[in-house]
Amino acid sequence: MLLLFVAACGFLAAEAIVCTPDMCKGSCPDLSGCKGTVKANGGFCGCCDTCVNLLGENEKCSFSFLLGVPSSSECGPGLHCSLKTVTCVKAVKRQVALGPCALKLKQLQTGTPMLGVQTPTCNQDGSYKSVQCMGSVCYCVDSAGIEIAGYRTSIGATDFSTKNCQCARDKEQFSKTGMLGQTFTCENNGNYQQYKCEGSVCFCTDDNGKMVGTAKVNIGLLSTLKC
Structure with missing residues (x-):
């Protein structure tokens, strides 16, 4: 399987699109009817803008191995494509542990102000x-x-x-x-x-x-x- 994967990667690399100087001489498509989001210079070799469909949570996503090939879809705001499930999942924010004083201070700042309570x-x-x-x-x-x-x-x-x-x-x-x-x-x-x-x-x-x-x-x- 490993040899097959390496061979596939070599084939894809060999088939990667090569951007030539005259690649962008053609006209760009009309994106007025785009139902997703328009990504500037997101087309082949960055010549034109492209319409990208925004995927929701748990929707299938993909990773493109072809160089120069734009993706027609991507995970929406606050989501990323999981390598494990190949679906769009929420980005997990790392919780920073607070020291006892910082934790107390945060509780006082987010709670109802009380007269006479000391701020540490x-x-x-x-x-x-x-x-x-x-x-x-x-x-x-x-x-x-x-x-x-x-x-x-x-x-x-x-x-x-x-x-x-x-x-x-x-x-x-x-x-x-x-x-x-x-x-x-x-x-x-x-x-x-x-x-x-x-x-x-x-x-x-x-x-x-x-x-x-x-x-x-x-x-x-x-x-x-x-x-």
Whole structure:
């Protein structure tokens, strides 16, 4: 069967129409009675316009292998010819998965507006930003957008511009694991302090709680750590 198919394709290619310079010298047909759609330059070798019949859903369609041979029919708007069924089927739109924050935002935008309902702030990937604000108050939230207690600040507070809530988020997430042995030293705005302790060892950290430098001290000598 494969050899037969290859042979057929070779025959069709050999029989393909060759467009010569004088091919378009003849007159074009009258398409005033076209019941389908007129396709510009859709005739042989693009010489004339042609009438194309628009097929409906589940109607049989075809694929032309002959070069230069125009198709007399095609699937209508919103449809395409399926290679599997050789019929016109609806084009399936791929659903893009939304993050929890983007999904919540979409629900609020498409639903009935309600006074007092907070509009969430999302990251580009659709997740919740760690800092959410309502009115003049901003606070830390976890990955599900739920407020983490104890980290509210005013928009006018001097530390608001650097508020990232990373320490509050990491502490909240670690507490849900039920594990012990890691200490989180968060500032009142939810950011990491300049140091972090794991067990009995403390060291300097950046805004994301990552170790800075190589200096480490016992927790009892924390006051001697210079960050």
